[in-house]
Amino acid sequence: MALEITKAFIEEIEEAIERADAAYILSSLEDMYPADITTVLYELNTPQSKYVLDLLEPEVGSEILSGIDPEVRNNFLKSFTSEEIARYVNLMESDDAVDVLNEQKVQVREEVISLLDNEEKAADIIDLLHYEEDSAGGLMAKELVKVNLHWRVRQCIAEIRRQAETVEKVGGVYVVDDKDKLVGRLGLKALILAHDETPITELYDPDVISIESYKKDTEVVDVMQKYDLEAVPVVNAQGKLLGRITIDDVVDVIQEQAETTMQLMTGVTENTDE
Amino acid sequence: MALEITKAFIEEIEEAIERADAAYILSSLEDMYPADITTVLYELNTPQSKYVLDLLEPEVGSEILSGIDPEVRNNFLKSFTSEEIARYVNLMESDDAVDVLNEQKVQVREEVISLLDNEEKAADIIDLLHYEEDSAGGLMAKELVKVNLHWRVRQCIAEIRRQAETVEKVGGVYVVDDKDKLVGRLGLKALILAHDETPITELYDPDVISIESYKKDTEVVDVMQKYDLEAVPVVNAQGKLLGRITIDDVVDVIQEQAETTMQLMTGVTENTDE
Numbered sequence: 001m002a003l004e005i006t007k008a009f010i011e012e013i014e015e016a017i018e019r020a021d022a023a024y025i026l027s028s029l030e031d032m033y034p035a036d037i038t039t040v041l042y043e044l045n046t047p048q049s050k051y052v053l054d055l056l057e058p059e060v061g062s063e064i065l066s067g068i069d070p071e072v073r074n075n076f077l078k079s080f081t082s083e084e085i086a087r088y089v090n091l092m093e094s095d096d097a098v099d100v101l102n103e104q105k106v107q108v109r110e111e112v113i114s115l116l117d118n119e120e121k122a123a124d125i126i127d128l129l130h131y132e133e134d135s136a137g138g139l140m141a142k143e144l145v146k147v148n149l150h151w152r153v154r155q156c157i158a159e160i161r162r163q164a165e166t167v168e169k170v171g172g173v174y175v176v177d178d179k180d181k182l183v184g185r186l187g188l189k190a191l192i193l194a195h196d197e198t199p200i201t202e203l204y205d206p207d208v209i210s211i212e213s214y215k216k217d218t219e220v221v222d223v224m225q226k227y228d229l230e231a232v233p234v235v236n237a238q239g240k241l242l243g244r245i246t247i248d249d250v251v252d253v254i255q256e257q258a259e260t261t262m263q264l265m266t267g268v269t270e271n272t273d274e
Numbered sequence: 275m276a277l278e279i280t281k282a283f284i285e286e287i288e289e290a291i292e293r294a295d296a297a298y299i300l301s302s303l304e305d306m307y308p309a310d311i312t313t314v315l316y317e318l319n320t321p322q323s324k325y326v327l328d329l330l331e332p333e334v335g336s337e338i339l340s341g342i343d344p345e346v347r348n349n350f351l352k353s354f355t356s357e358e359i360a361r362y363v364n365l366m367e368s369d370d371a372v373d374v375l376n377e378q379k380v381q382v383r384e385e386v387i388s389l390l391d392n393e394e395k396a397a398d399i400i401d402l403l404h405y406e407e408d409s410a411g412g413l414m415a416k417e418l419v420k421v422n423l424h425w426r427v428r429q430c431i432a433e434i435r436r437q438a439e440t441v442e443k444v445g446g447v448y449v450v451d452d453k454d455k456l457v458g459r460l461g462l463k464a465l466i467l468a469h470d471e472t473p474i475t476e477l478y479d480p481d482v483i484s485i486e487s488y489k490k491d492t493e494v495v496d497v498m499q500k501y502d503l504e505a506v507p508v509v510n511a512q513g514k515l516l517g518r519i520t521i522d523d524v525v526d527v528i529q530e531q532a533e534t535t536m537q538l539m540t541g542v543t544e545n546t547d548e
Contacts, residue, residue: 033483035500067502161467169504170463171445188462189444193435209307226309228341228522230443230504247521248502254525258532 005036010043017048022055029056034063042072046079062091065100074103082108086115093168094124095141095249101125102133128243136220137213139250140234140243143167146174147200149183154196156186171231174241175204182233182241184208210235213242217253220245225254279310284317291322296329303330308337316346320353336365339374348377356382360389367442368398369415369523375399376407402517410494411487413524414508414517417441420448421474423457428470430460445505448515449478456507456515458482484509487516491527494519499528 009028016024029037029052037056041049041064053061065073065088077085077100085104089097089112101109116122124142131137145163147156160170173191175184184204194203210233211223224232224247231246283302290298303311303326311330315323315338327335339347339362351359351374359378363371363386375383390396398416405411419437421430434444447465449458458478468477484507485497498506498521505520 033481033501035502157466160463164463164467170461171504187444188466189434189438192431192462192466193438207307225522225525227307228309230445230521247504248499251499251528254528255532258529259536262533262536 005039017051026055034060038064038068050079058087059091062088066092066096082111083115086112090116090118093141093143094128097125098128134217136211136215136234139217139245142243144244145170146176149175149177149200151200153194153198174233176241181239182210182235218257221250221253279313291325300329308334312338312342324353332361333365336362340366340370356385360386364390364392367415367417368402371399372402408491410485410489410508413491413519416517418518419444420450423449423451423474425474427468427472448507450515455513456484456509492531495524495527
């Protein structure tokens with residue numbers, strides 16, 4: 001179950017930061033989910049938060065920075081060097097990395113990109129930065145598992161194994177032709193139940209719903225809700241597979257959409273702070 | 275891609291209903307997703323919609339009735355006999371079945387339940403009717419794949435095969451002990467990459483976030499958003515696994531929550547029709 005974070009716990013962390021007791025802080029946070037550590041960081045000031053983040057594994061730190069409130073993050077990252085930002089961005093999924101970079105000044109953004117170790121990630125990020133933030137392209141991540149229509153289950157599983165490191169949640173596998181055009185989808189359940197030598201052509205579902213990269217984010221929400229999708233693949237005008245949007249990435253859009261509807265209904269059109 | 279439904283198309287369907295041309299209607303709707311057929315039904319009047327629904331496969335009909343707007347559904351089902359409702363409810367996932375039954379008068383509800391062929395489904399539905407609609411228990415479905423902690427991958431896959439018919443989206447597998455207490459979770463990715471003889475104890479993640487059945491629906495949303503979950507298992511006070519809630523089932527709650535926030539912010543507290 002989710003943890004209850006008490007005032008006493010926060011005070012103990014603050015005192016440990018005061019006396020630079022890294023071992024105490026690490027053992028206190030050891031069993032916590034990144035989202036719970038984020039809740040702790042919200043209670044601390046910027047230098048305290050930075051001290052704690054520096055102690056954590058970079059993988060945990062990058063997950064925290066991916067999930068944190070964008071406004072808080074933007075302020076927080078002002079106290080980071082470009083090298084420090086790059087260390088975390090290197091480990092983020094491409095859509096989160098782009099969100100972080102879009103919040104930075106152009107100079108910082110360029111510096112961070114030039115410092116990325118992971119060349120494939122850097123290329124993905126540069127590609128994603130071209131899309132409007134409120135478009136399907138702006139919401140998508142490049143990380144996904146795709147397999148060729150002419151493969152068999154065995155190759156498909158090898159591809160999942162190869163991609164397992166970079167794709168956090170697989171969900172399903174997209175099927176493309178030799179020109180990288182999206183032609184279908186394959187659920188993991190079907191894959192688990194199939195034999196190694198079964199051709200993908202016999203297994204895949206050609207009835208795959210996709211969305212073009214230029215479409216508005218609100219349209220992404222409508223399509224995902226209407227067809228009850230946990231993820232939707234994004235294609236270009238030629239049907240080439242570009243990326244994928246998962247439902248957790250559009251929850252913010254759903255909330256904004258509901259709020260806008262309410263504002264229109266009640267006649268409130270000025271910006272309101274939450 | 276999603277289909278564009280034109281006025282001309284609707285008129286042709288209406289004319290075909292007029293002349294009772296079942297073959298024409300079926301061939302027109304043949305390649306459409308249930309969600310698109312729903313859009314067509316919204317354009318027709320009640321007797322016309324009923325005529326079309328009666329022509330479709332019961333599986334397609336039950337998917338349409340599961341996804342349709344609750345108010346529209348409630349009006350629509352008034353023209354159905356209890357036998358007709360039971361035919362569709364029999365094929366629905368348990369959470370959708372309960373939503374439909376909760377909308378009916380007590381007499382109709384009891385009649386429909388007594389008419390259900392699928393005894394396991396009937397038992398699940400009777401169980402789910404006890405939970406408050408705005409609680410975790412009221413949101414959950416009973417359909418899920420659970421495996422025993424002491425099994426191996428081979429048994430786990432056999433269990434998925436057994437359940438594949440009733441569980442539409444597997445997502446992940448829940449791990450329980452001999453007393454049916456939730457002890458962990460196993461992603462399908464891990465299962466695909468493992469060998470048949472690997473013990474579940476070596477594979478499963480004991481760090482599973484769950485929610486108690488009595489918790490409010492808004493708390494379900496908070497937990498799923500905070501920990502970025504696509505599904506959350508529901509347990510009783512003893513930690514026994516009762517069901518699961520998927521993210522698509524809480525999207526309505528997310529929208530209501532955003533609307534309530536807006537209402538509080540703008541001081542509008544009276545009910546508004548959408």
